[in-house]
Amino acid sequence: MALPKYYAGQQCSLARSLEIVGERWTLLIVRDAFFGVRRFGDFQAHLDVSRAVLTERLAGLLEAGVLTEARGSHGYREYMLTDKGVSLWPVVRDLLAWGDEHCSERGPRRVFRHVQDSGLVARDGSCATCRRTIAPSDLIVLPGPGYDDHADDFVSEALSEAHRILEPLRGR
Amino acid sequence: MALPKYYAGQQCSLARSLEIVGERWTLLIVRDAFFGVRRFGDFQAHLDVSRAVLTERLAGLLEAGVLTEARGSHGYREYMLTDKGVSLWPVVRDLLAWGDEHCSERGPRRVFRHVQDSGLVARDGSCATCRRTIAPSDLIVLPGPGYDDHADDFVSEALSEAHRILEPLRGR
Numbered sequence: 001m002a003l004p005k006y007y008a009g010q011q012c013s014l015a016r017s018l019e020i021v022g023e024r025w026t027l028l029i030v031r032d033a034f035f036g037v038r039r040f041g042d043f044q045a046h047l048d049v050s051r052a053v054l055t056e057r058l059a060g061l062l063e064a065g066v067l068t069e070a071r072g073s074h075g076y077r078e079y080m081l082t083d084k085g086v087s088l089w090p091v092v093r094d095l096l097a098w099g100d101e102h103c104s105e106r107g108p109r110r111v112f113r114h115v116q117d118s119g120l121v122a123r124d125g126s127c128a129t130c131r132r133t134i135a136p137s138d139l140i141v142l143p144g145p146g147y148d149d150h151a152d153d154f155v156s157e158a159l160s161e162a163h164r165i166l167e168p169l170r171g172r
Numbered sequence: 173m174a175l176p177k178y179y180a181g182q183q184c185s186l187a188r189s190l191e192i193v194g195e196r197w198t199l200l201i202v203r204d205a206f207f208g209v210r211r212f213g214d215f216q217a218h219l220d221v222s223r224a225v226l227t228e229r230l231a232g233l234l235e236a237g238v239l240t241e242a243r244g245s246h247g248y249r250e251y252m253l254t255d256k257g258v259s260l261w262p263v264v265r266d267l268l269a270w271g272d273e274h275c276s277e278r279g280p281r282r283v284f285r286h287v288q289d290s291g292l293v294a295r296d297g298s299c300a301t302c303r304r305t306i307a308p309s310d311l312i313v314l315p316g317p318g319y320d321d322h323a324d325d326f327v328s329e330a331l332s333e334a335h336r337i338l339e340p341l342r343g344r
Contacts, residue, residue: 012321013271013281014203014264015196020275021267024187024194031186065274084274090266090296092186095193098263099185102237102256103192109185124262124296124305133296149184 020064021088025049025057030085031092033067034136036169037155038078046155061085081166089136090125097123100146108144115140115164139165192236193260197221197229202257203264205239206308208341209327210250218327233257253338261308262297269295272318280316287312287336311337 021027028047037043044054058079061067066085072078081088093112100108112121115138119129127134142162143149149156158169193199200219209215216226230251233239238257244250253260265284272280284293287310291301299306314334315321321328330341 012203012268013276013318014268015200015271016275017267017271018196018199022196022199024190027190027194028187031184087273088270091263091270094262094266095189096184096186098260099187099189101259103188104185146185
């Protein structure tokens with residue numbers, strides 16, 4: 001991923017954002033990071049992406065300051081969202097909602113609840129119980145009516161149950 | 173753009189959304205459509221994109237039902253957002269806001285005001301005056317403190333002044 005790159009007539013913040021997160025894999029990696037994926041092998045197995053592409057996209061996200069890396073408790077290198085990365089949550093949430101609305105006949109594939117009061121969180125990020133806009137770290141993600149993930153990789157299995165956003169997945 | 177395409181482990185509404193809008197050009201075309209661009213030549217001049225890529229992306233957006241096409245008053249083919257396309261507004265708005273926050277030192281490149289009461293519209297889409305979340309068709313876009321577009325194509329020039337979202341650009 002070339003950063004920063006200049007495009008004539010694209011002196012726009014959307015264009016700058018898309019330099020960093022403007023293709024499928026990048027935002028799927030960011031989504032998985034919100035869902036608690038931290039290890040290279042887990043991203044790879046869940047996204048079914050080649051090692052070369054994943055390596056390049058992770059490097060781009062590190063360079064852009066969206067992800068940071070650290071050595072985890074078992075010696076594995078782990079990738080986590082920075083504050084800049086966490087601030088992408090509304091984008092991920094809106095794209096999930098748009099896909100649920102237009103590409104999921106049986107309703108949302110995943111739903112979100114507010115940790116503190118269990119309120120269902122709407123598409124605009126507001127809690128049905130307390131009406132506040134909920135930060136991603138205060139959200140639980142769980143399978144919704146349109147859930148149809150039958151893959152057997154570690155991440156898919158971990159996300160078949162309720163999971164708190166940004167917390168590392170159980171068993172890792 | 174291949175639609176629909178299946179990725180193992182990607183039974184997620186975000187993945188489905190990114191099938192349609194998951195790369196830079198596609199969302200820049202959608203942004204320009206919100207800003208009132210309707211003609212092939214105007215998209216091309218403003219985005220500095222090749223005819224081949226633009227043709228492919230427009231075809232994908234038509235196939236996905238994000239854009240629709242019609243013959244305009246001067247006989248030119250025009251591309252306009254469908255309701256499905258207009259419902260991408262929160263995604264475009266959030267990506268603009270994220271880019272303004274992280275990639276624009278002098279502040280927002282473009283700001284939005286509510287047509288009815290001139291209230292400044294915040295990143296979450298709410299109007300500072302009436303507090304409501306404003307639909308894109310009720311927004312005016314105008315240059316902000318970080319505005320630095322000096323390109324001289326028709327679209328850049330038209331957007332150097334206040335413009336109502338979704339209305340065709342003046343002079344077209």
